[in-house]
Amino acid sequence: xxxxxxxxxxxxxxxxxxxxxxxxxxxxxxxxxxxxxxxxxxxxxxxxxxxxxxxxxxxxxxxxxxxxxxxxxxxxxxxxxxxxxxxxxxxxxxxxxxxxxxxxxxxxxxxxxxxxx
Amino acid sequence: xxxxxxxxxxxxxxxxxxxxxxxxxxxxxxxxxxxxxxxxxxxxxxxxxxxxxxxxxxxxxxxxxxxxxxxxxxxxxxxxxxxxxxxxxxxxxxxxxxxxxxxxxxxxxxxxxx
Numbered sequence: 001x002x003x004x005x006x007x008x009x010x011x012x013x014x015x016x017x018x019x020x021x022x023x024x025x026x027x028x029x030x031x032x033x034x035x036x037x038x039x040x041x042x043x044x045x046x047x048x049x050x051x052x053x054x055x056x057x058x059x060x061x062x063x064x065x066x067x068x069x070x071x072x073x074x075x076x077x078x079x080x081x082x083x084x085x086x087x088x089x090x091x092x093x094x095x096x097x098x099x100x101x102x103x104x105x106x107x108x109x110x111x112x113x114x115x116x117x
Numbered sequence: 118x119x120x121x122x123x124x125x126x127x128x129x130x131x132x133x134x135x136x137x138x139x140x141x142x143x144x145x146x147x148x149x150x151x152x153x154x155x156x157x158x159x160x161x162x163x164x165x166x167x168x169x170x171x172x173x174x175x176x177x178x179x180x181x182x183x184x185x186x187x188x189x190x191x192x193x194x195x196x197x198x199x200x201x202x203x204x205x206x207x208x209x210x211x212x213x214x215x216x217x218x219x220x221x222x223x224x225x226x227x228x229x230x231x
Contacts, residue, residue, distance in 0.1 A: 004159075009157075033217055035219060037222075042224065043126075043205065043207075043224055043225035043227070044222055044223070044224045044225065045207065045209070045222035046222075047219040047220075047221070050217060050219065052217060091159065091160065104150070104162060104165060104175070105162075105220060107152075107159045107160040107161075108159055109157060109158060109159040110159050
């Protein structure tokens with residue numbers, strides 16, 4: 001079974017609108033971390049935002065926020081006021097502290113976001 | 118500012134050649150990682166290392182080996198390149214033992230094996 005599921009292979013959003021990228025995860029570990037990365041066409045993976053499993057508040061970083069719903073095991077990324085430069089691949093990842101992944105990051109398959117002018 | 122560099126951005130090799138991909142980080146990180154990225158499959162971990170001369174297999178180690186002789190350098194080796202190893206290869210580094218710490222990625226190497 002997939003540990004990280006991103007159900008949207010591709011999405012379009014109009015410039016200046018908000019967009020939500022979905023991510024669900026599967027773990028039996030009580031302690032874990034969730035990450036979002038952006039990968040522009042240049043290839044480099046850019047860290048965007050982190051949410052710990054014990055964090056009570058949703059993480060925010062500028063225009064990025066993470067809608068963390070622990071009971072539903074979802075960690076959706078919300079980008080407000082989309083910009084043309086937001087066009088990229090977005091990856092959700094998880095680190096389990098006690099799970100079988102040896103503490104390494106487990107990545108989803110990604111969502112390609114295209115921002116329309 | 119963390120910097121992870123990879124020896125090549127683009128590489129073209131022939132089937133059967135030995136291929137070296139090198140990665141250097143300047144943040145004194147204990148952990149280093151090699152991933153391959155293919156469309157529709159996301160990032161898959163090939164090998165990782167927690168310390169000099171230590172290596173651990175990731176999810177897809179077959180056909181690859183690694184070398185970590187110095188803390189800052191982690192090399193991925195394709196002993197005999199095959200066409201199914203055509204891919205994007207990403208190196209990353211990170212701190213050991215911190216659950217909140219992100220990994221820092223290099224720019225990637227796009228390898229084409231003919």
